Structure formats: structure tokens, C-alpha cells
Amino acid sequence: MxxxxxxxxxxxxxxxxxxxxxxxxxxxxxxxxxxxxxxxxxxxxxxxxxxxxxxxxxxxxxxxxxxxxxxxxxxxxxxxxxxxxxxxxxxxxxxxxxxxxxxxxxxxxxxxxxxTWHSREAAEVDAARGWLADKAIRAVRIMWREDIRQWHPGQDWILAPGGFGVFDPGINALSIATRILPDPLVVLSAELAIPENRACPIAATIAMRCGTAPVAVDFDFLQTGDQTWDIEVDTDAGTLYLRNGGSRLELPGAEPMQGPNAEYPRLYARFAELIRNGESDVDLRPLRLVADAFLTGQPTPAPAFEF
Structure with a gap:
């Protein structure tokens, strides 16, 4: 073609x-x-x-x-x-x-x-989705903690109105969660830590529900050292661990699976496929969850932040 x-x-x-x-x-x-x-x-x-x-x-x-x-x-x-x-x-x-x-x-x-949701294209996301498809979900823990100074150096826009703050990386976790979990996610409450000199949160904790299962979400933009991009799902068949942003999958009784990073090549291949088929792909579930967290969120003051 x-x-x-x-x-x-x-x-x-x-x-x-x-x-x-x-x-x-x-x-x-x-x-x-x-x-x-x-x-x-x-x-x-x-x-x-x-x-x-x-x-x-x-x-x-x-x-x-x-x-x-x-x-x-x-x-x-x-x-x-x-x-x-x-x-x-x-x-x-x-x-x-x-x-x-x-x-x-x-x-x-x-x-x-x-x-696009690039984290959905991480190597083991589809495998995690397949394994969870017929499981009963008991509880979910989402931990997305990274260093804003490493990944967004000097990018003041990310903490300005419309910049999403810690939800800019956090929405990656939500894009994976909405892809792999068999039931919809619903926001119950949120706590948003907003620096006194900024408009958007630099950390957030969110309580959600997936069916009847509790979902605990922890986003942090101030983690130094090792970065954390993990999702854990307790099921009736044991606990699934999806680590490193979706590139490593650990399942009960199985050897860990670790795939290569090809998120953006896969996105562009998907874009070409959509164009040639005359289709669109606009899944707004992760964005709606962020909006719901802001709507239900309790702002809490945090120290001033400078890059």
C-alpha cells in the first residue's frame, strides 16, 4: 500500500x-x-x-x-x-x-x-487483559509514582490550568486499567495535593470501584530514585502484577513475562490501519475518570514547587 x-x-x-x-x-x-x-x-x-x-x-x-x-x-x-x-x-x-x-x-x-493511549501498547497489557477476562476481581491497587523533574524538566505548563499535573502520567495507568479490567471503573472520592504556587495537583489518591471490588490509586510526581508504574489485581485465581508501565507481567504459578518497548511504533501502525479502514478510535474513558477525580476531589495544600 x-x-x-x-x-x-x-x-x-x-x-x-x-x-x-x-x-x-x-x-x-x-x-x-x-x-x-x-x-x-x-x-x-x-x-x-x-x-x-x-x-x-x-x-x-x-x-x-x-x-x-x-x-x-x-x-x-x-x-x-x-x-x-x-x-x-x-x-x-x-x-x-x-x-x-x-x-x-x-x-x-x-x-x-x-x-492515543500509548501505555495500552505496552508489551504485556493485552496478555493481562486476556488473563483477567474470566476472573472475579477482588481488589485493585494502582501505583504510578515518578519524578516530574526527570520526565518533564522545566515544563511549567503541566502544573498550569489545563496541564493535568500528576494526572498527565496518571492517565497512563488509567488507560491500562480501563483496558484490562472486565468491569467499568467508577470514581468514589479523591484527595488532590496542590502546591500553593500551582494550579494542578502534584500528587493524588483516589478511591474507585470496579464492579464490587475496591480500587486504590496512588499518583505521585515527586518520587526520586526508582520509578514505580505498577498495577496489582487480586482475583479468585491469585494476584496479577503488571509492572514497569505494562511491560512486565507476573501471574500466579508462571514465569514472569517481559516484552520489548514498542508502544509508539504500534500506535502509528494502528493509526495507518484506521486511516485505511476509514475508521476512528476515540476512547475517552481514561479522560472521564480524570475529570471525575477533579470533580469529586478534595484539594489539600502542598508546599510550593519549583523545577
Whole structure:
């Protein structure tokens, strides 16, 4: 099949760490141009805005947006209005209503919209889902603790309004949980630790329920040393441990399974499949859980934070 020309918008850390290496592996896409106020890719045509990219390159069929969620709505709408297929880095938008409006606009225009959840593409997520499918869930523990200074150095936007705070990495855990658990997750209560000089939480604890099973969630953006990205599920057949962001699976009575990291190549392969099938994939369950945590959350003061 013919390769698809794609434009990459937002040449920041996530684009350089993940999107560019995935696109450089070959696959279904040719990176034809970029749009970014500050970043450039050697040897690739560059524009400052998505509007300029769209106007200059009518041959580009797809746009991948790697910009922060606040402000991404207008960029995605511009691409959809121009008849381009759109791939959204997670979180897909700053609000649920923005994401829903994008999905409706893509349907009306007849283009593909792909709201990505890269952690669902971790090596052992599908195996975990398969094992849990016929199990009775007793309890779930989600622990997602990482160092904001390591993964988001100097990125003040992440603690500003619309930046999600600790829910930016935390939504990765929720994307896995909504993928592997057989029953819907429901938020019961939340406690949000918000630094006195910031708008978004730097830590959060959330009580949820999956069917009748309790779900305890612990998000922390201030963990140094070893990072923790683990989900534990107690079942009638023993406890499942999904570790390292979904790349390591430990099941009762079995040797641990550890797969390679191929999250972003798998995302781009899925995007190409959706385009060729004339389909969209916009699962907003993780985003709704974050919105519910903010709605039910009790703010608690935390010390001022500086990068």
C-alpha cells in the first residue's frame, strides 16, 4: 500500500523521545513536514504553526499532534476542517467536551481521529487483559509514582490550568486499567495535593470501584530514585502484577513475562490501519475518570514547587 505523508506538530520532548524514533523506523508514514514554534527536525520542512503547514502542504494526509493538551483543540479542529486525519498524543484534549467535539467534527468530515493511549501498547497489557477476562476481581491497587523533574524538566505548563499535573502520567495507568479490567471503573472520592504556587495537583489518591471490588490509586510526581508504574489485581485465581508501565507481567504459578518497548511504533501502525479502514478510535474513558477525580476531589495544600 502507498505510504502516508504525515505532519508532526509540536517538536518537544515527547516528539523527540518517542514520535520521531517511531516514524524513523519506516512503517506506513513518511514525515513530510513539522510545525513548532521552537523545535525543528534536521532535513524536514518546518513551519511555525499547524495552519501554515496545512496551507503549504495539501499533499499531507495526516497530522500528529504532540503539543500540550491546552490549546490542542484549535489545532486539531483546523486539521479536521482541512480534511486531514488526526492523531492525538495523550491526554487527547484539555476537557471531555473538547474531545467529544473533535470526535463529532471528524465524523462529520469523514476523516480519522485517533485518541492515543500509548501505555495500552505496552508489551504485556493485552496478555493481562486476556488473563483477567474470566476472573472475579477482588481488589485493585494502582501505583504510578515518578519524578516530574526527570520526565518533564522545566515544563511549567503541566502544573498550569489545563496541564493535568500528576494526572498527565496518571492517565497512563488509567488507560491500562480501563483496558484490562472486565468491569467499568467508577470514581468514589479523591484527595488532590496542590502546591500553593500551582494550579494542578502534584500528587493524588483516589478511591474507585470496579464492579464490587475496591480500587486504590496512588499518583505521585515527586518520587526520586526508582520509578514505580505498577498495577496489582487480586482475583479468585491469585494476584496479577503488571509492572514497569505494562511491560512486565507476573501471574500466579508462571514465569514472569517481559516484552520489548514498542508502544509508539504500534500506535502509528494502528493509526495507518484506521486511516485505511476509514475508521476512528476515540476512547475517552481514561479522560472521564480524570475529570471525575477533579470533580469529586478534595484539594489539600502542598508546599510550593519549583523545577
Amino acid at each position: 502507498d505510504r502516508i505523508r504525515i505532519g508532526l506538530v509540536g517538536i518537544g520532548k515527547i516528539a523527540r523521545d518517542q514520535h520521531l524514533p517511531a516514524l524513523n523506523q519506516g512503517g506506513d508514514f513518511d514525515l513530510a513536514a513539522t510545525a513548532s514554534r521552537n523545535g525543528r527536525v534536521d532535513g524536514v520542512e518546518a513551519h511555525e504553526t499547524v495552519d501554515a503547514l496545512i496551507a503549504a502542504r495539501p499533499d499531507i494526509a495526516a497530522i500528529s499532534l504532540c503539543t500540550p493538551p491546552a490549546g490542542r483543540f484549535e489545532q486539531a479542529m483546523a486539521a479536521i476542517a482541512a480534511g486531514r486525519h488526526v492523531m492525538l498524543e495523550k491526554p487527547p484534549a484539555a476537557t471531555v467536551s473538547e474531545a467529544e467535539a473533535l470526535a463529532e467534527a471528524a465524523r462529520a468530515k469523514g476523516v480519522t481521529l485517533f485518541a
